[in-house]
Amino acid sequence: MTAPLIVHLTYRLDFGGLETLLIERINRMPASAYRHAVVALTHYTDFARKISKPDVEVYALDKQPGLSLGTHAALFKLLRRLKPAILHTYNLAAIEYAPVALLAGVPVRVNGLHGRDAADPEGRNPKHKVLRQLMLPFYDHCYANSGDMLAWNRQVIGVPEHKSSLLANGIDAERFRPLAADEQRPDFGFGPACRVIGTVGRVQDVKDHATLVDAFALLRARLPGEAAALRLAIVGDGPLLPALREKVRALGLEGLVWLPGARYDVPEILRGFDVYAISSIAEGTPGSVLEAMASGLPAVGTRVGGVPEVIAEGITGQLVPPRDPSAMADALAPYLRAPELTAAHGAAGRARVLSHYSMPAMVAGYQALYDSLLERKTPFRKPIKSCVE
Structure with missing residues (x-):
């Protein structure tokens, strides 16, 4: 019997935290359980090559700005041809396509809330709120990847408890690991004596990298004795x-x-950093921070979205207000002055990832959600064993 097909609908398939974990789930979910296809509303890049599972098709609909009714029509035709069992849409950018899936005969429709846009970091835009509420009847489930987002979904949008859940991110703690005692630290041109503040993520407005650059400039001025050795890495x-x-x-x-x-x-790049920083003005559960913590790095992040759920203040890192370069510089300074604090918070961060953000648990959680929805919507389907059984 052919495994059911899941179509993952996202705005773009490119370098980013959401996209990385989407591909991880596809690669790791048992082939006997589900088949997968990815549809990018706009376009995809070479990043799609990270999909290692065979026979995963990737499509681009070349959506134009605005309503773009032609995109709705193109998706309808594609869904009719692919005949998926599940449409899984990601964030607000893809939420409006559930009615198309319903008309195309897709039995199960799921939306994931992984973060918000820079234009509406706190979810106050009334048009966005109305759109989410209008789409709610067309979805069987609307999960969030942080407790903050889950509470917002329920309290502000009105998602019923039985149609919502928390699906936390997971990290591959074997790939993302601290530098071993017998390993040479990666250099990437910084120089062996340099102290490196680093971040990884798509360079877009919601990440507010400009604030991080300003904080770095302030830090050099405040630490004149260490300034010559300080470096900043912004990867993405x-x-x-x-x-x-x-x-x-x-x-x-x-x-x-x-x-x-x-x-x-x-x-490898993370193993060349001393401390990790994230200056976002909106986040769900930031996978890049979890990767850094798994790599044994202390983390300084903004107090937005799910970031405070990941960074335990004073234990694995520090939290600062968004758009505040001075506070960011103040929080980074102790890690550049005290190697013992850096090591202690880095070790605590890795321990936190191992106990709370397991990659197998994340994959199993998504598969269990798919299984339960399909069993409810298609009662004659034979249940599939979970990948953790």
Whole structure:
């Protein structure tokens, strides 16, 4: 019997935390349980090559700005041809396509809340709220990847408890690990004596990398004795990368800030950092922070979304207000002055990931959700054993 097909609908398939974990789940879910296809509303890049499972088709609908009714029609035709059992849409950008899936005969429709846009970091946009509420009857389940987002879904949008759940992110703690005692620290051109503050993520407005650059400039001014050894690494591609490079140049930080664009050796890069920083103005559960913690790094992050659920303040890192370079610089400084604090918070962070954010648990959680919804919506389907049984 052919395994049911899941179509994953996302705005773009490119370098990013949501996309990385989407591909991890596809690669790790047993082939006997589900088949997968990925549909990008706009486009996909070489990042799609990270899908290692065979026979996973990737499609792009080339959506234009605005309503783009043609995209609805194109998705309808594609769903009619693919005949998936489940449509899994991600975030607000894809939420409006559940009615199309219903008309195309897709039995189960799921939406995942993984974060918000920079234009509406706190979820206050009334048009977005109305759209989510209008789409709610068309979905069988609306999960969130952080407790903050789950509470917002229930209290603000009105998602019933029986149609909502928390599905936490998971991290591969074997790939993302601390530097071993007998390993040489990766350099990437920084120099062996340098202290590196690093971050990984798509360079877009919601990540607010400009604040991190400003914090780095302040930190160098506040720590004149350490300034010569300080470096900043911002790894990732995105629409604001040229502007960020220009900002670095204007501040006279060329040669001190590494902006390599998208990289596919992130686990190795993280092992070359001393401390991790995330300056986002909105987040779900930030997978990049979990990867850094799994790599034994202390983390300094903004107090937004699910970040405080990940970073235990004073234990695995520090929390600061968003859009506050001065507070970010103050929180980073102790890790550059006290190696013993860096090591202690880094070790505590890895222990937290191992106990709370297991990759097998994440995959099993998603599969269990798919199984339960399909068994309810298609009662004659034979139940599938969970991948953790």
